[in-house]
Amino acid sequence: MYRIVKKEKMNEAVNKFVIEAPLIARKRKPGQFIILRLHEKGERIPITIADSDIEKGTITIYVQKIGKTTYEFGSFKEGDYILDVSGPLGNPTPIEKKGNIYCIAGGVGAAEIYPIAKAYKEEGNNVYVIIGARNKELVIMEKEFKSFADGVYITTDDGSYGRKGFVSDELLEHINNRKIDEVIAVGPAIMMKVISELTLKYKIPTLCSLNAIMIDGTGMCGVCRVEVDGITKYACVDGPEFDAHKVNFDLLMKRLKSYLDEERISLEQYKHMIGERR
Ligand SMILES: Cc1cc2nc3c(=O)[nH]c(=O)nc-3n(C[C@H](O)[C@H](O)[C@H](O)COP(=O)(O)OP(=O)(O)OC[C@H]3O[C@@H](n4cnc5c(N)ncnc54)[C@H](O)[C@@H]3O)c2cc1C
Ligand code: FES
Structure with a gap:
């Protein structure tokens, strides 16, 4: 059982949880994730380890309410316990000194890219961060990035904060003004696809972290399979990061939609059950 030491509401959709998991806190590296199960009847969901505190034996995660499990997780309080937390899973990001690195995040992707951006900075790179969100309320972790990054830029779809438009609009402006090494x-698959198409045009090496549906996270079930350079890979054990220019994003997006009806029904049933309890 894993105790929730702290919970903080970032906005209507995203909660930050600090969870007691000393072994994972000690081993985890940027780019890695956990798979958790809230209780015995819960499904397994992958969540990136955004931070850890080795002395306190805790890991920090940010969870966006999107479907049944993440909504249910949102109802967990400080002091509650999570049944299973497996990890660290996946390969760490290959962090090297390269020069000017651009970290592009969409929505809760900001929490996922945070440890990577920090590690690139600690390796001696210049790190620039572009965070995109639907509106100002949904922008997270700006202050945290500003504490170490060489530049932090915000875009919102509705123009309520930062540049009105998409992360790709902001990136294009930087491509025209600075040599970018990586x-x-x-973020969402469509965002990563657009960024990948843009950087391919300018021959900028690009990594993306694939948010394929996962179950076991150990390469056994095959659910997370993705196509990279025409070859089937498992996002959990071969990734989650891949050369974005080689990823078949259309197939990824198609597979992400495989269970939309079931996911909708499951969320409706959960909301109905919660409503009945109140
Ligand atoms: C490596 C990795 C790291 C992730 N890190 C984070 C994170 O730090 N914070 C965060 O909020 N989200 C993260 N996600 C996404 C998160 O796992 C899904 O939002 C969550 O599983 C949705 O479950 P649900 O029951 O709430 O929603 P559902 O209604 O079941 O699904 C909503 C959508 O989420 C995706 N999804 C559903 N089940 C899974 C699953 N088992 N594995 C992956 N995706 C699924 C599908 O696209 C689906 O359409 C990560 C995903 C991956 C693969
Ligand atoms: S999640 Fe089962 S093989 Fe990757």
């Missing part, structure tokens, strides 16, 4: 993108 781009890493984490």
